[in-house]
Amino acid sequence: MNKTIVKLGFVSAAIANIGGVLLFSRLFSNEVISASDPVVMSTFGLVMIMVWGLAYLGAAAISSSVRWLAAAFAIEKLVYVIVWCQWMFNNSISDVYSQDLYAGLFYTIYGPNDFLFMVFFILVFLKSGRSPAQV
Numbered sequence: 001m002n003k004t005i006v007k008l009g010f011v012s013a014a015i016a017n018i019g020g021v022l023l024f025s026r027l028f029s030n031e032v033i034s035a036s037d038p039v040v041m042s043t044f045g046l047v048m049i050m051v052w053g054l055a056y057l058g059a060a061a062i063s064s065s066v067r068w069l070a071a072a073f074a075i076e077k078l079v080y081v082i083v084w085c086q087w088m089f090n091n092s093i094s095d096v097y098s099q100d101l102y103a104g105l106f107y108t109i110y111g112p113n114d115f116l117f118m119v120f121f122i123l124v125f126l127k128s129g130r131s132p133a134q135v
Helices: 003-024 031-036 043-060 067-090 093-099 101-128
Strands: none
Touching: 003 043, 003 101, 031 043, 031 093, 031 101, 043 067, 067 101, 093 101
């Protein structure tokens, strides 16, 4: 896999995590996000999502193989996708939208977003094992 594409993918994941949390939580002032899932999306949980974003940003700067790091990131995203699916089956997204548009958008976007980045990280893991000259 092309190193430039991998770097841009890691940077995009970082922006999605850090920027997404800051935007949709309105700098941690949006209480509806945390109230809708007080375990995973508490203020602590949102900060930890941003920490993962910093890890993705750090991975973008690595010039050697990121194969196993990408595998760890893929597993992390899988966990969030599973949690999102469980949340969607057990909660009403329309209830969240009725309370706050940003919180509704957050819950609508975060599962598919994490799924796409999970696929990206899996591809990086799989492709990086093929040739020492690549990622």
